[in-house]
Amino acid sequence: MKSAEAQHVFRALADPTRRAIFEELVRKGERTVHALTANAGVSQPAVSKHLTVLKRAKLVGNRREGRENHYCARPEALAPAAAWMKDFGAFWNERFDRLEAVLEGMEK
Amino acid sequence: MKSAEAQHVFRALADPTRRAIFEELVRKGERTVHALTANAGVSQPAVSKHLTVLKRAKLVGNRREGRENHYCARPEALAPAAAWMKDFGAFWNERFDRLEAVLEGMEK
DNA sequence: CCAAACCATAACCATACGGTTATGCGTTGT
């Protein structure tokens, strides 16, 4: 099922440091681990571990280039969580019917 | 900031048992702790603790009636998480700009 | 009135989690 993916996404987003890393990748685009560590407020190994969790949720991708590892955000991976909100967020359904079509496009 | 609320919501949704409880409340409406325990797959105290977490995130409300405690879903509380997705889900913004205006109505 | 029902809290336990420092391995500049 898709809810299995949603689990990884929700779990990944539950940590503020992880969200901050994801946010930086969304705003600034591709980033090396070194660059991310500078703003993360935690050690480099901690950043690496967070990136592993984000990658498991498919929220980030990486591109190895020599000794550098470039990570980028994959916001499409939010889709499972968004789909869950669609199904169980009555508020969402009421006011954002248009979203339905959007999410269907995402499924495939 | 609103992100503080988003933290509680994301944290609450990170656990599958908690999501299941929320789902049941959304689908079946108001429910007692006893009724929720029947389908939760965990003990009654566990359900009570999950409900406490959900309540902290304002995802549920409760109404004491004699010895029974009736809980109900408050899907509006998903809004902070939805807003976060709006801000950092570039995929959505790109292809579904219309969503932005709608979400702004949500903020207030 | 008294036993049973409903629920929350307490006390406890194993494990997961987020963080650290230490290390090691490939890569790169000089």
Added chain:
DNA sequence: ACAACGCATAACCGTATGGTTATGGTTTGG
């Protein structure tokens, strides 16, 4: 060649988390 860099992994640690059983306080049915 080799020192320095970039990153991941290992080893470790304190605390949070999710679960359990035990308990106790109201409330209710008979």
